[in-house]
Amino acid sequence: MFSHGSESLIKQAREIQESELQKFYCRLVKLLQGKEFGHETMDSLQRLHLILSATKYTRTLPAELQRRLLSLLSSPVEQLQVLSSAVLRETLPLSGQELNYNQENVQLNIHSAALLLSQAGSRADLSSLCAQLLRSLESRQSEGPSYSLTHTLPILNAILTHSPECLTEDHVTLLSKKLVDWLRYASITQGGGASSGGFFTGPRSRQPVPIAELDGTVSGDFFTVLCVGQGFTEDQWMNVYSFSMLHHWLLTYHSAPSGNTLADTDDRSEVDGSVVSMVSATSSSSRLLPPKERLREKAFQYCLRLIEQSDRKALKRTDTELQKACLVEAVCILDCVCVEDTSLVYRTFPCVKALFGRLSSDLTFARVLLPIAQFYLNHGEMAAVDCESVWKLVFGRFPAELFNDPFLAHELLRFLRLNLGSLQLRVPQYPRSFPNLLKFLAWDSPAVVDDFVDLLPSLVTVETAVELLHTLLDLPCLTATLVLQLRSTCSPISEPGGRGLLSLDAFRSPSFRGLFLYLLRAEAGSGDTIDRLSTLHEFLAESADWPRVVQCSQTVPVLLHIFFNTVVTVADEKLLAHLILVMLERSSLLLNLPTYMKEIHRVFSCHLLRLCKLRPSLVVDQSHELLEFAGTTASVYSKEEIYTHVVWALGEYLSVSCDSRCSVTLITSCFETLEAVLFEITSSTPPPGAACPAPRVVTTLISALAKLASRSHDLIPRVSLFLSKLRTVTRAGSVAWCSDEEDLVAIVTRGEELWSLLKTPGVAQSVLTPPPHVTTPQWHRDTNLSMSLQLRTLTSLTHTQ
DSSP, X not given: OOOHHHHHHHHXXXXXXXXXXXXXXXXHHHHHTSSSXXXXXXXXXXXXXXXXXXXXXXXXXXXXXHXXXXXXXXXXXXXXXXXXXXXXXXXXXXXXXXXXXXXXXXXXXXXXXXXXXXXXXXXXXXXXXXXXXXXHHHSOGGGSOHHHHTTHHHHHHHXXXXXXXXXXXXXXXXXXXXXXXXXXXXXXXXXXXXXXXXXXXXXXXXXXXXXXXXXSOBOOSOOOTTOBOSOOOHHHHHHHHHHHHHHXXXXXXXXXXXXXXXXXXXXXXXXXXXXXXXXXXXXXXXXXXXXXXXXXXXXXXXXXXXXXXXXXXXXXXXXXXXXXXXXXXXXXXXXXXXXXXXXXXXXXXXXXXXXXXXXXXXXXXXXXXXXXXXXXXXXXXXXXXXXXXXXXXXXXXXXXXXXXXXXXXXXXXXXXXXXXXXXXXXXXXXXXXXXXHHHHHHHXXXXXXXXHHHHHHHHOOTTTHHHHHHHHHTHHHHHHHHHHHHHTTSSSOXXXXXXXXXXXXXXXXXXXXXXXXXXXXXXXXXXXXXXXXXXXXXXXXXXXXXXXXXXXXXXXXXXXXXXXXXXXXXXXXXXXXXXXXXXXXHTTOXXXXXHHHHHHHHHHHHXXXXXXXXXXXXXXXXXXXXXXXXXXXXXXXXXXXXXXXXXXXXXXXXXXXXXXXOOHHHHHHHHHHHHHHHHHHHSSOOOTTOOOOXXXXXXXXXHHHHHXXXXXXXXXXXXXXXXXXXXXHHHTSOBTTBOOHHHHHHHHHHHHHHHHHHTSHHHHHHHHSOOHHHHSOOGGGOTTSHHHHHHHHHHHHHTOO
């Protein structure tokens, strides 16, 4: 993890002796007593931080050293602020002394704030810190350093994040009033001594210059974060900070208990330098509202002004990005205030609808359109607005055209996770959109697999289950197709060695275009899978070592487990039977990645047994397909895992006790099929290039034959004859179908056990096909047994309080 030099330094820091450490403290105090601090001081502070952070133990610094470090928090050199704050955060405060903020000893900045928050040991400490910070907000600008005020809101926002309960109702009321002032009544003239120009222009002749819009025109309304100038005044900076924390404040403040309902008589209705907003011309009565409602109203007006400003063409590209960011925040705030006050929905929807109409054709505004979709989801039903165009964009164009945008992928999947319940209830397009949504997973599996672990159960329905299973199995093919889609715009295309991509030629060929277009479909419902799937796998064989394809293939088994765990909760017997057929069919129709195929077979085996155990009648229903699969000798060598479990399921559940439709004819047919496969693999050498059949396959076949024979006694002589021949053949020495002597001994031992058991058919049937009361005993519930009374008595004693 660390380089050799770094490990050496950490080891020295951990092994420093106490005496040496005290000497180091004294030397550092002397360095800090000087008026100027050079490289030696910096190096010593860095070494002190390493010593303190290299161990899990928290140390207490000498009082003088701690006092010197506290003074460095106010140093004009930011590197000293950073180092002193980092060192003090690794230490305990001195006993009986609490680190408090006041403008005499510690100037407030981001580094001292980090220290204050780390040293706050309880809710009471945080409440005290909040009180100190809010008192600094009430003081006039001339009473303290002007730059300290601008750090107050970020610190309060951090406290609100970690411990919102430490803000009292009085704190909420006071800060709500201050936020109203900063948001609505900031200065509309430029700060920083902006001059109107001219060589002889002096300080006395300078006139206040109004703020401007992003397109360069003079602003005719109140100040917002989208106003520009040569410099900003402090109240304008507080306006920016207030807007940045407004959404978070409203979310927390919405869940807080209702506060004082008295009118805000202390709030300013007129402030020097402010103008009446066109947006809020009808809201003069808002001065009579309680602080919470007044802040909500001003936030509403502020956001409407931002949306109006965002329609202006910015002169700088960075300002265009700022407009997008502010639009995201503005729509989120509007959504929040409409949740709190539903009467605002009807005032807000025309503006949001017009904004959607303006931006929906430009996918560069995709991250702005997601909050608009959230607004439609939350309030569209109340406003009786048609949301069809919104969902076509979110579930249609976004994944199809922007699947390779990691930021949009994160935000869209987060939107889905946060609104799963509402989407399933109100948006019928959602479960059908899985072919499009899975493009995010196919493109960047490691980054979004956690999201799909949460989302996948909501996409599994009776209507989508079969197609979804095929789509998950074809996910590596989708990854390769997305890569080809992006590469197809480049020419020429070749591998690093100069060899052209055959898959790209197929992608561009009209003859095979339909195969790839099916993978790229936007909605479910156009068919379960591809007819020429093996052809597609041949074209994509060269993609088996592409990094994205390999990564995607590693996530599919995880998602398949989630799929099957979910589908058993919603599927009927007909659907489960169909899924068994899909598993048997697709076990040989997978993209040729050996590890991937092996893992898929393992997943299929696990859930095939689970489905058969859940519904034993499925074995009789699908006996023809299961026997067809089990009768294929090639499956023994290429699909060992799933073949073994299919044979086990046939031997276990093809019984009258599981399904009354199980006839002697069916049992005999199954016996003959398995007998033929067993005879073939034990009387010949494996095919060229194939390994010997696994011992588990042979023993499973033998056991299945014995189980079937125990249910139809006419078959016992046939299986007994085979078992006796097996013992005779193995006595002659090694056999071609088993290369390991220990495995051969295990197979023969198993055969002898079954042969001995079949000599007494009645016992064999009770052992190999035990009745339900044996496999699932309930003796502890039998009132005729004394054990039941004892267990109930012990249970009552252990549960007695």
